[in-house]
Amino acid sequence: MKSIPQRMCISCRTMQDKKTLLRIVRDKDGAITLDFKGKKAGRGAYVCDNPDCINKCVKKKLLHKVFGCAVPDEVYGYIGNEYKEECKRRHDDDILGDK
Ligand SMILES: [Zn+2]
Numbered sequence: 869m870k871s872i873p874q875r876m877c878i879s880c881r882t883m884q885d886k887k888t889l890l891r892i893v894r895d896k897d898g899a900i901t902l903d904f905k906g907k908k909a910g911r912g913a914y915v916c917d918n919p920d921c922i923n924k925c926v927k928k929k930l931l932h933k934v935f936g937c938a939v940p941d942e943v944y945g946y947i948g949n950e951y952k953e954e955c956k957r958r959h960d961d962d963i964l965g966d967k
Contacts, residue, residue, distance in 0.1 A: 872885050872887075876914065877889060877914055877921055878914065878915055878925060878930045878931070879922075880916060880921055886906065890914065890922070891906045891908075892912065892915070892931060892943075892947065893913075894937070895908065895910035896909075900935065900940070902947065913935065917951075917954065919952055922947060922951050929944065
């Protein structure tokens with residue numbers, strides 16, 4: 869039996885399949901970036917690919933707590949924009965896939 873890797877969303881704090889989560893990485897130099905492919909090295913934080921969890925992460929600045937360091941506002945800006953776009957893309961694909 870194959871087990872599906874699961875990670876916890878930092879916003880709703882539930883375990884989710886890794887592939888339905890969006891990853892944010894803090895690398896060894898302390899740079900925080902979005903990790904669309906889930907393959908960057910460094911410490912990762914995960915958030916569900918739905919706008920509610922993304923909004924909560926941005927509004928409450930949850931990364932600050934997870935990474936234990938200051939997170940620039942630009943990073944939250946990127947998450948709010950880019951990851952919401954990414955959600956839309958993913959869910960558009962789901963709809964197309966059902967046809
Ligand atoms: Zn969530």
